[in-house]
Amino acid sequence: MLWQILVEFLFRLACGLAAAMTFTSPTRVTSGFFRVHLWVGMGFNTFIAVVVVLINDFPQRTSVMSISIAASILSYIGAVVWLYEKSTLGRWILGAVTTVNFLGALVASAAPPAWKVLDVFTASLLLGSTFAAMLLGHWYLNTPTMKLTPLKQLILVMGLAVILRTLLAGTELAEFTPRWQQEGSSYMAMLTLRWLTGIVGVLAMIVMTWQTLRIPNTQSATGILYVAVIFVFLGELTSQLLSAPSLHPV
Structure with a gap:
């Protein structure tokens, strides 16, 4: 149960972080902020995937693993987009990261x-x-x-x-x-x-x-x-x- 609580907590945190960055103005905050903290979110999702891989009887194991991997990939792509300061596309990807992590939190929740x-x-x-x-x-x-x-x-x-x-x-x-x-x-x-x-x-x-x-x-x-x-x-x-x-x- 404790690992399930931690996984759900990290999904919620990654979801909220991406959502907060989505609504933060890229004209007032430098692109590095979005790039670096997408890596932070990617770290959360990667950790979730590792936990689920190591625990064979984790509830909804396949779904949770797939969602965490998808969120990690999207976060990496988003970080690359923000590296080139493509703010419009970057915000769309942040929205996608938010949605995927929200879905992950719903799946992990009992x-x-x-x-x-x-x-x-x-x-x-x-x-x-x-x-x-x-x-x-x-x-x-x-x-x-x-x-x-x-x-x-x-x-x-x-x-x-x-x-x-x-x-x-x-x-x-x-x-x-x-x-x-x-x-x-x-x-x-x-x-x-x-x-x-x-x-x-x-x-x-x-x-x-x-x-x-x-x-x-x-x-x-x-x-x-x-x-x-x-x-x-x-x-x-x-x-x-x-x-x-x-x-x-x-």
Whole structure:
């Protein structure tokens, strides 16, 4: 189960990262940003393929492997396209990478169809926008002349994603209250970790980053975004662990 959770998490992360880059303006951000981080996404998908190859009884093994290989190939092609600064074609390929990874996350997920699409969409949006914002903040350190607008837009997307994730997870709490009241202290500790890091902590980091960019100080903002990434990773992985028994997003 743990390997399946990790594979689904990486599909969500790769999907969200590609989506965030798709909606980042190539006229305001240098092409190297897209090229380098398509390689990062390719690394995620390659790791998924290796995991599935090594685990013979992995659920939906053939489908997951095929999707991860397809996403890796598309990411490589996209990186080559961005090397030659073909931004229009590059964004289409980013859209294709997003779609393939979204499909991979759906296939890897064990949640019921009614919840699966919403869960994968909101989690991917939060993971990808946060991770991309941190990477873009780091990119400003290499290219300090870039405008702050793309980074601010990603931070706004982070805020939207947290709101959507809160609504989805809050629905589970409202509908399945007897479960978390009866599970005991260990479940409550995990649930508290999920909400304090993945929701409350991320919201605090968003506010702090936004205020820091008003100075503006991209170096400090990037440091805050590093913490936001850690919080999101902890929150979403804990969410997947808690959701596994009930198959409902937490």
